[in-house]
Amino acid sequence: MILDVLTVLLVTAGCLFVTAGTVGLLRFGDLLQRLHALTKADNLGLGLIVLGLVLQTSNPAVAVKLVLLWVLALLAAATNSALLARDAELTGEHR
Amino acid sequence: MSWETVLDVLLATSVLGVAVATLFAPRRTSSVMLFLVLGLLLVLVWTRLGAPDVALAEAAIASGVTGALLVSALTRRSAAGSAETPRGGWRSAAAELAVAGTGGVLLGGVLVGAARDGLRPDRLGDLALDVDGVVDQPVTTVLLDLRALDTLLEVAVLAAAVLAALAVHREGESSIGIRSDTRPVLVSFVRLTTPVVLLLTGWFLVAGSSRPGGAFQAGAVLAGAALLLLLTGRKDLVPTGRWLRPAVVLGLAVFLAAAVLTRLVEGGWLDLPASWGVAVVLVVETALVVSIAAGLTVLVALSRPRYVDATASTETLGGAAPSDPPRRQTEELT
Amino acid sequence: MHAFFLVAATVLALNIVASSVRILRGPTTRDRTTAMLLLSTTGAAVLVLLAEVASSPALRDTALALVALSAVIVAARISAERAPR
Amino acid sequence: MTGPELFLALGAVVTLLGAVRLLTTPDSMRRVVALYVTGAGTLLILVSLSATGPGEPDPVLQALALTGIVITISVTGLALVLVRRIEDGDDDD
Numbered sequence: 001m002i003l004d005v006l007t008v009l010l011v012t013a014g015c016l017f018v019t020a021g022t023v024g025l026l027r028f029g030d031l032l033q034r035l036h037a038l039t040k041a042d043n044l045g046l047g048l049i050v051l052g053l054v055l056q057t058s059n060p061a062v063a064v065k066l067v068l069l070w071v072l073a074l075l076a077a078a079t080n081s082a083l084l085a086r087d088a089e090l091t092g093e094h095r
Numbered sequence: 096m097s098w099e100t101v102l103d104v105l106l107a108t109s110v111l112g113v114a115v116a117t118l119f120a121p122r123r124t125s126s127v128m129l130f131l132v133l134g135l136l137l138v139l140v141w142t143r144l145g146a147p148d149v150a151l152a153e154a155a156i157a158s159g160v161t162g163a164l165l166v167s168a169l170t171r172r173s174a175a176g177s178a179e180t181p182r183g184g185w186r187s188a189a190a191e192l193a194v195a196g197t198g199g200v201l202l203g204g205v206l207v208g209a210a211r212d213g214l215r216p217d218r219l220g221d222l223a224l225d226v227d228g229v230v231d232q233p234v235t236t237v238l239l240d241l242r243a244l245d246t247l248l249e250v251a252v253l254a255a256a257v258l259a260a261l262a263v264h265r266e267g268e269s270s271i272g273i274r275s276d277t278r279p280v281l282v283s284f285v286r287l288t289t290p291v292v293l294l295l296t297g298w299f300l301v302a303g304s305s306r307p308g309g310a311f312q313a314g315a316v317l318a319g320a321a322l323l324l325l326l327t328g329r330k331d332l333v334p335t336g337r338w339l340r341p342a343v344v345l346g347l348a349v350f351l352a353a354a355v356l357t358r359l360v361e362g363g364w365l366d367l368p369a370s371w372g373v374a375v376v377l378v379v380e381t382a383l384v385v386s387i388a389a390g391l392t393v394l395v396a397l398s399r400p401r402y403v404d405a406t407a408s409t410e411t412l413g414g415a416a417p418s419d420p421p422r423r424q425t426e427e428l429t
Numbered sequence: 430m431h432a433f434f435l436v437a438a439t440v441l442a443l444n445i446v447a448s449s450v451r452i453l454r455g456p457t458t459r460d461r462t463t464a465m466l467l468l469s470t471t472g473a474a475v476l477v478l479l480a481e482v483a484s485s486p487a488l489r490d491t492a493l494a495l496v497a498l499s500a501v502i503v504a505a506r507i508s509a510e511r512a513p514r
Numbered sequence: 515m516t517g518p519e520l521f522l523a524l525g526a527v528v529t530l531l532g533a534v535r536l537l538t539t540p541d542s543m544r545r546v547v548a549l550y551v552t553g554a555g556t557l558l559i560l561v562s563l564s565a566t567g568p569g570e571p572d573p574v575l576q577a578l579a580l581t582g583i584v585i586t587i588s589v590t591g592l593a594l595v596l597v598r599r600i601e602d603g604d605d606d607d
Binding site for chain 2: 517518519520521522523524525526527528529530531532533534535538539541543544546547548550551554555557558559561562563564565566571576577579580581583584585587588589590591592594595596597598599
């Protein structure tokens, strides 16, 4: 029961963070701000949702897979945003 | 109204909206990237329709190969500058929408009516669900056990497409090179993720016998890994040059060999015996994975821009163009 | 719990659709590619939620594939876009 | 209208949208995308049909959809190579 409440809280918070990231993507003025908002908020959101789901499972393999998913997402987001931001500086595209 | 219905209606509306936006977006770039959004929405639709196999294939292909294919083909603008649709085409766009919408709704009505009346195709699948296949997963059973000939032809189509692409490639297969990007952040990321992706490939391949997954999904994921390796300049780990064509036709060859073998031993083409059928399926699937991955990688590599024009690119580098600067770039030819 | 996960999945799916606004508006290809980053993370979140709803573990594999390959599009785009120096 | 029926109708609309656009757009790259959308529409029809009716989804139709995805990506890849060849091709031959 306590776990259920925790899951609901975590998943709700996760959805809020993802939505905040999307709002940032749509509302912020330039590329670097958008990248900053989106990658951080989205990955925190995914992490919270994953955590909420881990609490629901009794199977350790599923839990490991979910955490692996999050770690991969973090690595990919860090790499992708670094690639996009670095080049924007070099080519002066970000204004 | 249940929450399932809400999600379904939302998904259907989004698919329709994004499809229209994809087809009518004013820029090529938007069109292609919206198409990738459509791909992700379709993954969600497949999960709602109880087709995890199709969802897995779509996710593996849409996030990796299709994306790389379309996005890198974008980079080169056409000489005629047809990247933008002419302005003022709203009237014709509206007419097209009206025609397609009316026709689509009529066709949809007919299809739904037919499905309700039970005129839909007979459930061939009941056969697959009942039959005691070599492999214990309905979709893989259908693909490899009951419909082997169809799968064979599908692999043949992929091989033919790749060979055709190689044939129109002016420089021959020796020059399949992708401009690589060897910045440490990307290289170390690829080094970290490649083992995970290889693990995933193996898992999809083996998992295909008991749960959703299979040769195509594994091949698509493997192609994604091969592309990342190529993009970071690791040409040594990916078959290029004279190993290319053999790798592309390997799956087809092994499939044919299995067909001949079963014909000789069991007396029927691809008539898998219960005793060693699993081994045959695994060998064939492994060969298919290699060929599918090689074929998809080659298609992406060949559709990338080739044109060498160093002066034009230095010009665009200096001028910080406000939107979508057309860039020409050199491609390293190996 | 089932209904709650469905609601969460619906909210996240709305986010995916919203990203297409940024893809349409741009202004640069970089901005559009940034919107693609949202697809892999949010898409994976929806898939793990739906995996719980439909109790279909294969959907977690789908999410893994989505995330593992998310760098392919960005790397392909960036390396093709970079001007030679 | 049930979920699969909704997606069945959606598939019909998407197929026709893609087909009409395929016939009318002048840009070769967009034609490739339109062809792809048309393919996605037919896949929607196939997979929705597999899910209508009682019981388990029909594996034959799902396998056909998988085949369809493989064929679509092969054709698209080849089409893009040809597009590139056409657009590159004005500088020689």
